[in-house]
Structure formats: structure tokens, C-alpha cells
Amino acid sequence: MVRSRAAVRSLWELDRSDRVAAAVILTVTTVMTAATQVIVPLWRWVTGRGIVVDYVGPVDAPRLDVAGVAHDAEGTVRAVVPGPSASLWLLDLAPGVLVTVFVAVGCWMLWRTTADIVGGEAFGTRTVVRLRVLGVLVALGVPVLGVLRGVADLQVVASLDLPELTGVIDVRWEALVAGFLVLVVAEAFRAGTRMREDLEGLV
Amino acid sequence: MPVDEPHRVHCHLDELLEARGMTLAALAEAVGVTVVNLSVLKNDRARAVRFSTLTAVCDVLDCQVGDLLSVSPPQA
Numbered sequence: 001m002v003r004s005r006a007a008v009r010s011l012w013e014l015d016r017s018d019r020v021a022a023a024v025i026l027t028v029t030t031v032m033t034a035a036t037q038v039i040v041p042l043w044r045w046v047t048g049r050g051i052v053v054d055y056v057g058p059v060d061a062p063r064l065d066v067a068g069v070a071h072d073a074e075g076t077v078r079a080v081v082p083g084p085s086a087s088l089w090l091l092d093l094a095p096g097v098l099v100t101v102f103v104a105v106g107c108w109m110l111w112r113t114t115a116d117i118v119g120g121e122a123f124g125t126r127t128v129v130r131l132r133v134l135g136v137l138v139a140l141g142v143p144v145l146g147v148l149r150g151v152a153d154l155q156v157v158a159s160l161d162l163p164e165l166t167g168v169i170d171v172r173w174e175a176l177v178a179g180f181l182v183l184v185v186a187e188a189f190r191a192g193t194r195m196r197e198d199l200e201g202l203v
Numbered sequence: 204m205p206v207d208e209p210h211r212v213h214c215h216l217d218e219l220l221e222a223r224g225m226t227l228a229a230l231a232e233a234v235g236v237t238v239v240n241l242s243v244l245k246n247d248r249a250r251a252v253r254f255s256t257l258t259a260v261c262d263v264l265d266c267q268v269g270d271l272l273s274v275s276p277p278q279a
Contacts, residue, residue, distance in 0.1 A: 201250025
């Protein structure tokens with residue numbers, strides 16, 4: 001069966017169901033981020049469990065050794081640091097709280113933009129501002145939060161007082177490209193907004 | 204030279220209509236443009252004017268574009 005041109009075009013158009021789906025997905029994303037970044041660590045703190053941290057250190061793999069398979073002597077390992085102090089818990093929680101705030105703000109901006117597009121108000125100053133904020137959040141926020149997470153992990157690992165271990169700083173440089181892409185889209189919307197304003201004043 | 208917003212173009216439609224004893228509605232009828240759009244032009248709220256609109260207005264009012272529009276000097 002051959003789809004009509006109008007039917008194919010409607011597949012690409014955002015409608016009310018897309019807006020609802022976006023609301024559900026973005027809400028779940030925000031809730032899951034809050035759960036994994038804030039609520040779970042808080043729960044571990046309250047119930048007296050340790051801080052989960054990734055560290056780089058010596059790795060033993062006896063079965064690989066027996067099989068004669070070569071492997072790195074060092075690697076990234078997830079560990080649970082027992083009995084951390086309150087200040088260490090707060091230090092570990094801070095990046096998670098910031099990540100949650102960033103994700104919540106970003107999801108809100110994205111949802112409002114989707115809602116405006118569905119409502120026929122794609123080209124407006126508000127959309128441009130939201131997309132610019134979103135672009136900056138992605139381009140700068142993600143790498144900065146990666147560094148903060150790494151610094152916090154370094155402190156947690158340092159509390160073990162084992163010199164052979166070190167923390168991991170994972171900076172997501174691809175976020176710079178993604179953020180730049182959003183900023184380019186924002187600029188396109190700015191041009192569209194200006195064209196709409198010109199059209200409204202055309203006699 | 205950068206494009207300044209808001210513009211400084213002033214429309215003299217009021218004076219031209221008064222001199223010819225014509226109403227805005229009659230001009231709109233003759234030109235084929237809505238009264239609302241001509242009102243936007245008359246009150247300097249237009250951001251762009253089609254050459255076809257200018258031609259029709261000048262034809263009806265028997266004037267030149269320079270009689271209809273002028274640019275105010277920049278404010279210090």
C-alpha cells in the first residue's frame with residue numbers, strides 16, 4: 001500500500017499525542033534521574049550503607065591468568081566505600097543534585113518548546129530563549145558536571161588512603177557538539193521568528 | 204551599516220488622503236488592500252511594504268513614493 005504524500009507528511013508533524021508522549025518521557029527521565037542521583041544515595045546514607053564510587057586501580061583476573069589471556073594490570077572498578085563522614089556524603093550528593101536540577105530544567109524547556117510547536121507558536125522569542133538555555137546546559141553543563149562528579153569521586157577514593165587507587169574524571173566532550181547543534185537550531189528559530197515578525201508587518 | 208529597529212520611516216498617508224478628500228476605506232477599496240493593512244501603514248507600524256502595494260497606492264493618490272514615505276533623521 002502506497003502512503004499518500006499528506007499521510008507521510010503527517011508522520012513528521014508534531015501533534016497532541018506527541019506532546020503527551022514527550023511529557024511522559026521527559027517526566028520519567030527527570031524522576032529516574034532524581035532517583036538514581038539523589039534518592040538512592042540519600043537512602044544509602046540513611047540506612048548506613050557506603051558510597052558507591054568508580055576508581056582506577058590494580059585489577060586481578062585469576063581466570064584470565066590461568067587461561068593465559070593478557071589483560072591490563074589496572075582498570076576501572078566500582079566499589080563501596082564503607083562508613084563515610086557526613087561531609088563526604090554531602091560532597092558525593094552535590095553533583096547528583098546539580099545533575100537532577102539540570103535535567104529537570106532541560107526537560108521542562110524541551111517540553112514547553114514541544115508544546116509551543118504543537119500549538120502553532122514555533123517561531124517566538126520564548127522558543128529561542130529556551131533553546132539557547134538548553135544548548136548552554138548541554139554544551140557546558142554536561143562537561144562541567146562530569147568534572148564535578150570526578151572531583152567528588154577523587155575525594156571519596158582519597159578517603160580510603162590507598163595511594164594505588166585514583167578516581168575517574170569522565171568528561172563528556174560529545175556534549176559540546178550536541179549543545180552546539182541545539183544552539184544552531186536556536187539560531188534558525190531566531191531567524192524564523194524575525195521572518196514571522198516581518199510577515200506580520202507586511203502591507 | 205546595521206539595520207536599526209524600530210525603523211524611522213514615516214508614512215504621510217494621512218496628509219495625502221486629507222489633501223484629496225479621500226477616506227482610508229475608499230483608498231483600501233481602490234487599491235485592493237484591507238483597511239486594517241492600510242491603517243498599519245498609515246500609523247507607521249508596517250515593517251515591510253510590497254512594491255505592488257506602493258504602486259497601487261501611488262497610482263490612486265497620483266503621487267510618488269517620496270510623497271508617501273520619508274525617513275526621519277536619527278535621534279541624538
